[in-house]
Structure formats: structure tokens, C-alpha cells
Amino acid sequence: MPITQFKIPEKYRYQTGFLANLETEAIKGALPIGQNSPQKCPYGLYAEKISGSAFTAPRWENQQTWVYRIIPSAAHSSFENAPSAKRLELSYNYIPDQLRWDPFDIESDVDWIGGLHVVAGTGDPALKNGVAYYIYGASKSMADKSAFYNADGDMLVVPQTGSLDICTEMGRLLVRPNEICVLPRGIRYRVDLVENEPIRGFILEIYNGHFQLPELGPIGSNCLANARDFQIPIAAYTHDSSSAWKVYSKFRGQLFHTTQTHTPFDIVAWEGRYYPYKYDLGRFNTIGTISYDHPDPSLNTVLTATSNAHPGTAIADFVIFPPRWLVGEDTFRPPSYHRNCMSEFMGLIQGSYIAKDGGKGGFQAAGASLHNCMSSHGPDAATFDKASNENLVPLKVGVGSMAFMFESCYMVGITDWGLTKCRKLQPQYNEESWGGLKDLFQPPNELQLETVGI
Template sequence: MTTTRTFTGATAPGPYTTPPTAADPYTYQVGFGNRFASEALPGALPVGCNTPQRCAYDLVSEQLNGAAFVSPRASQLNSWLYRIQPSLAHAPPRPLLPAAADIEAVFTSANPAAVATPQDYGWDKFPLPSASEGHVDFVAGLKTVAGHGDATLGRGLALHVYAANASMGPRRAFCNNDGDMLLLPQEGRLDVQTEFGRLMARPGELVVVQAGIRFSVRLPDGVGRGYAWEVFGGHFELPELGPVGANGMAQARDFETPVAGFDVDLASGWTVVVKLAGRLIEYEQPHTPFDVVAWHGNYAPYKYALERFVSSATSDRDQSDPSICCVVTARCGDGVVADLLVFTPKTLATRDTFRPPYFHRNMATELMGMVYGVWHGSGTRLEPGGLTYEPSYMPHGESHQRWIDATTADLGPERIFEDTIAFMIHVSAHVSLTKYALERSGCLQPVQDDVWRDVEPAFVRHLGALGGEPAAEP
């Protein structure tokens, strides 16, 4: 007897969200640049109207913009939030004392605390706060290392490091009005509560919190160290794929945005610290800023696991440009483009080529850091939690011994960057270093000596073929 089974009309029980894990208890919506909709209470989002006369649950509607109203539809960024109390319910702002001496937002010659230099530099792992420094949270542990442009003009970027030994709070939030901020934890997870919901980021993941969004950082592992890249006047985007095709590199479906989650706190005093033009200003309010019951839009925080990056190996011969390693890119005004490149495990199978990074003088400035693993470049010393700086148009590359090894090796398939994540911020402009980085960080490496000093070029052994006097074999 034959049994025929039919099944029609199967429907998903709800939209897809990621499942929680032991390391991350939160769920996320997936996609990059989506227009999401999320509600923590059923019916909290209005239908067909952003500002009804009276919102469900007597919530307050509030719009947050990341682009001008007249921006083209493709670049329009905004979200609508439905919250318990409006954001404007706060006391007048006041300067935060003492001032944040190690945060900078202007990197022109007008700022004596930021210096453009043609010298390459390296920093060992930036230190965690000592016991004598007391409790240092994310905001207090934020230090500017380098940057370009001016936050007040909405053009440029800054690279900070953070080192903290305490969570923010319990009733303290931060809001960066200077630009979007990309956080890369290197040691310790970041439990980030935002107005849009919660994110957990471990070393190997990045988090982006856009300008104007209030958030708080807790340290579930007791300490936190990492990098914070900030862009002024622009936003992080996915790079074009070009001949790579429809797939590869950082895939949009691997970016994760929080679902709505809210607290009710109408009896406690909260402090919100705002960064504006590199200065810290604070204001008090008698309610939590994390009271958004529902929201919709495409201006929202997100995270991404760098291990998911789909690496492209180099070609059959010769090298591909490092742009194949680009995760996100940002336009920072006046044609300045900055890319986040990530170096993750991949296999090389090129023939008859120089496999290490070739010698180059690049119009871009290179700021390189490391999350975990071992870096094998000989022209620089880099460890997890450290940083290197290669200035625009200045030559850099490998040592003479590395050159000898690379030009005489038997080439075969080779696995590189195993158990390693390193990154580079590629900036198509000059970058200035701060006085903190050069004088107060405590981890600046001595300037590296000339790695090719006293090396006689191998070319001189061929002078006999040109009618000259050949040099003796070494």
C-alpha cells in the first residue's frame, strides 16, 4: 500500500532571531542596514503612523535621525522610538570635572596635543588600570591615540583605546555626539545596554553604536580592554563587492541588531555623560534612558563576529590588494575614506611570488591592532592589545632576513593567520598622533632601528654581466 503525504500552508511561527548562548544571553535580528521593527510589548508599535495622537500604553513617540531629512532615500537613516519618558526630560548639562585630558577630537595643526609625524611607531599592550587608580569604567578608561580632521566640522575620525576594571553604573550612561563608534574588545566581554536593546560582544566581535545613541557598558569578566574607532560626519557601510560577486567578505546576514528591551525606573537619579567636540559634559535625569518599549527604523546599533569574515586567498600568482580584507568602510568627508581590514585564517596557494606584504609607500595611513594570536611580520612588533602606526607615503616592509627567506622558499599551499585575528584601519589621509600616545601611554616602543642598515644589495653580484667589477660571493 502506498501512503501519500501532503502538507500545505506551513508558516513560520515568528521572525527569525538568533538563539542565546552560554557566552551571550541575548537574541538579535539579523541583517545590515535593514529597516527593523521590534516591540517588547505586543501592540506597542503603531501601524501606518509614526506619531499617533496617543500611543499604545501611553508611550511617547520620538524620532532619532542619523542623516538630514533631505538625504536621498538610499542614504536616509532614522529610527522611531516609543518610550516611557521623552529624552528631553533632564536637567541642564554641565561640564564634567575633572576634564578628560586624554580624549581628543581635533587633529589639525591648531591642536598642539595632536602631532603629524613621518616616523612609524609601535605600542605594546596598553595597560589595564592599576589597583591604585581605583574603579575605572569605559568612559574614564577611554584614551585617544590618533586621528584625522575635526569632529566639530563633521569630517574625520579618531582611534581610541579603552582599558577598564569596572562596569559603568549602576545609573550612568554615555552618549557620543561626535560620531559613530566601533568597539573592538580585545580582553573581556562588553555587555552593552543601548536604547534599542542589549548586545554582548566578546573578543573577536565588533559593536557599532551610532552617534546620539545612549548606552552603558558593563564588564561581565571584570576587566575590559580594546579599541574604539570613531568616524565624524559619516557612517560605517559595507564595501562594494565588484568582481567578487554577490557573496563573500562580510555578509549582511551575519550582522546582528538587538531586539527591543526596556527597564522601568522612575525613582532613581541617572547621569548621562555626553562627548561633544572631545569634551565630556553630563546631565542628570530622574529616570532611566533605557525605557524604549518598541522601535523601528534603520539607525540602530549592531554587532558582527569577525571570525565569520569570508577571506579571499591571494591569486594564482602575485598578490591581491588588501581591500579584499575590508569588513566595513566609512566616508569621513572631503573624500577621506577609511576601511577596517581584518586578517583571519586562510590558505595561500600562489606560485612564484613574494608572499609576505610587499615593500610599499602607501598614500594611506595604516593603524594596526590585534585581538588575539601571533603576528608574523618582521617589520613591526605587534601583540594582542597593542598597536602600530605606519604614516602616509612613508616606506615600510619586511626585514632583510625575511626578504631572503621569502625569495628562496619552496612554495606550496600554506595556512596563515591560524587562531589569529588582527585588524588594520586604512585611512586615505594623514593621521596625527596624540600627546597621550607619544608621552603618557607608558607602552610606546623605542623607535625601531634601520632593519636594512649595513645590508649590501645582492644586485652588486651581477655587476660583471654589466661590464663592471662583480662583488665577491657572501
């Protein structure tokens, strides 16, 4: 701490600053000075604007980037349906049960696109309203001369196994377990494995708006995720205007593809504030009680996508549970039993989580759980017993561990893949977690009742 010691060393350079207006040139002088679209751009490049928000969105949420590229992205053939379109389903089963999944498998001979599975979600990307949660698993890099973009929303990627070498239009990102990245709506990219190691992880997709840093309120101007720790690619391009490239598009959950005779990774320079970025979760500055009681997990929010209709109510929060000190006096230190009008999807990158036994069949790394809108949950019986009786000395928890939560104001549904096809749902989750809770009620005797005037 505060920086994760990664198994795979960094190999790219980055710019920094969350939502900063940045500019970057792979060739000096490629950016026009003082204007966006001169009659002739430097070096014979084409100007292209990528809008991530409405032209007239307020300045603080307006996100666009001007790119200067060798061939405009419009030059391609008609889109056709891609064979694996069925994987990205948008039909859901809405059930109130608490759900937990064993670690998800990584299929053999699949790439990033083939390994995307929606496990839960709600809403409709056509209306730009809703979320989708994915499990991804890939055992090979994307095919040579192929790229992908998602028209449906922004994707926040949480690697659990293996590192992602992501070539984006704006430059390159290396994203390793304990880092996250955000791939904004519409940006072309491809995903390669690193040292042929298979990849697996989780994705939070939001159909509305973009992720922001949470407000800090009385915390002040620092802590949680600091803006300077977000890393953004620098411009990098290849020059290939003669070979056939295939570009895949996820468009309202359906997969299409098109061909073009130039690489999509031909941006020589760009400027703006609409771009992919990554963040090392080890840099998160965790805040907690130094007196008593268990604060709400909103204190651990890394990024939030707010609902404009209801300030303070998130379409989706990305929340983490990093290593931290627990020092609360006279306090039940794990989360208490609760029912939440928000839905809570949790995953574990590594280690174990404070409120659940991490043993075989429990909440395991690469597994997940869902506690939907108003579905009761909390510590399992063993955790309650331990936390109610332990000696409350200062204790460091979560060492070597990282759990996270996608928390949404939406009631989310489960796909058929999540319920049955993945074959990872734990049928006894409720019984095993809370079936063993004992009646500990000790009512006062008659004499005591008289004393208190009942």
C-alpha cells in the same frame, strides 16, 4: 570557522541584516501601525525620532529610527563639565616616523568612560570631518544608573581582552574578542564587564557619515562580510521613572554630564535603520589569490566609511587579516615594501601577523602600529629573508590570530598620550624592523652587459 568559538556563550537574541529597516517590540502592539506619531501612542508611550542622517539624505544613506519610550530623552537637567574631560584630547602631533606600541595597560579602578584614550586622529567633530583612534581599558563596570553617548561620530569597537555587556537604548549586545560592534552617534548606552573580567581594545571613530559594506565589484553578490551576519538588538526596556540617572555626553571631545529622574533605557519598541550592531569576525569570508602575487589588503575590508567627494577613497576602512590559505606560486607572500598615500593604523587582537615577528618587543597582541601617509614600511628583515626562501607549498597562516587595520585617507596625528604618556612607544621600531636589511644587489658582469646591449 566560520563561527568563532567564544569563551563566553551568547546570552541575548538578535535581529539580523546590515542596514535593514527593522522593527521590534518588547510588548506586542507597542509600535503604531501605518504611522509614526499618532495622537496617542500605544500604552501611553512617547514617540521620539533619532536621525542619523540629514532628513533629505538620499534614501540609500538615510538612517533614522522612531522609538517609543516611557519618558522622552529631553527630560534632563543642564549639562555640566565632567571631571575627566581632559582625557579626550583633540590636539595632535603630526610626524612621519613609523611608530609601534607595546601592549597597552589596563588601569585599575576605571570604567568605560575613564578608560577611553585617544592615541591618534585628525579633524574636528564640530565640522563632521575626521577620525579618532582610541585605546580603551576598563577594570570595572560603569557606575549604577549611568549612561553615555557620543555626539561626535560613530564608534567601531574592537575588543582585544574581555567581553563587553552593552545595554543600549535599542536593546542589549554581548560583544566578545573577535567580535566588533558599531555604536552610532548619539545612541545612549552603558558598558558592563562580564564576570568582572577587565576589558581592553581599540576604537575607530568616524566624524563623517556611517559605515557601509564595501562594494564587491567583480567578486559578485557574496563574500567578505555578508549582510545577514550583522546582529542587531531587540527592544528591551526597564521601567524606572523615579531614581536619579547620570548621562554622560562626549561633545566635540569634551565630556559633559547631566542628571535625569528616569532611565534612558526605557524604549519599549522601535523601528528604523539607525541602531547599534555587532559582527563576528570569524564569519568573514576571506578572498585571496589562487594564482600569484599579493593582492591589496582592501580585499579584506569588513566595513568602510566612504568619502563622498572621492568615490573609492575611504575616510576609514576597517580591514582584517583572519586565518587564511596562501597558495601563490612564485610569489613573495607577505605584503611588499610600500608607501601609501593612506595612513595605516594596525592592531593585533590575538596571535601574530604575517609581516612582523611577533616575539618580545615586536608586533604583539594588544599593541599597535602606525604607518602614516607616505611613511615607508613593509616586512621586517627576518620576515623578508624567510619569505624569500621558503618552500611555496600551500600554507595556512594566521591560525589563532586576528590582526586588523584602520586605513584612512587622512594624515593622522598622534596625541601626547600616544607619544609619551602611555609609555608604550617602541623607540627602536624602525631600526629593529628594517635596520638589518642587506644589500642583495647582484649586477650582471661585463659580458652579460654586452649581451643585453647596455
